[in-house]
Amino acid sequence: MVKKYNAENEEEFQEQIIQIDDLDRKILKLITTNARIPFLEVARECGVSGAAIHQRVQRLLNLGVVTGSEFIVSPQKLGYNTCAYMGIYLEKASYDRKVVKQLREISEIVECHHTTGQYAIFIKIQTKTNKHLKKIIDTDLQAIDGISRTETFISLEQEFKRQIPIK
Known part of the structure; x- marks a missing residue:
């Protein structure tokens, strides 16, 4: 029985290296190039049935190799023209979870990473303007207890x- 990937068991799946074969690699190359490609077209490219492609993709999803498909919104097309990265220093390492919980509430923060090196946390922020970025820094980020500086x-x-390349 294949254990299914989900957010709750992500760490367990991160520890595993999944073995894939040449057909899986070809499928991954096709669907990562075009997430909307019909399975029948993938099947034709791979020389197998549509059912085989469906089963393989479902297996890759269950194993957590593929975590879904998505439409990517262009921030610039919606007026979010400033992209910034921010290194966050914490007053204490123990504030980590509390700070991340509050960062999650700021919708302009689109990525959050725990890092080694000088920063405890590294985030990516999309804002409409530099002034909008300054407002988020001044009002939202500086109000978070546990952040010593940014x-x-x-x-x-x-x-x-x-x-990543599919090899």
Whole structure:
């Protein structure tokens, strides 16, 4: 029986390295290039039945190799023209969970990472303008107990973004 991946058992799945074969790799290359590709087209490309593709994709989902499909919203098309990264220093390491819980409430924070090095937490923020970013820093972030200081980097331009290679 294959144990299904879900948010509650994510750590358990992170520890496992899943073995995939050449057909799985070909499927992953096709569906990560175009998440909307019909399974029948994937089947034709792979030389197998549509049912086989459906079973393979379902297996990859259950194992947590693929965690879903999504539509990506362009922040710039919705007026979010400032992208910033921020390193967060905590007063104490024990404030970690409390701070992350409050960061989660700020909708402009689109990523949050626990890091090694000088910052305890590293976040990505999408705002409409630099002034909007300053307001979030001044009113929302500085109000969070446990944050001792922050360091902000504004991204001038994203050159590329990609998924890991399927080899």
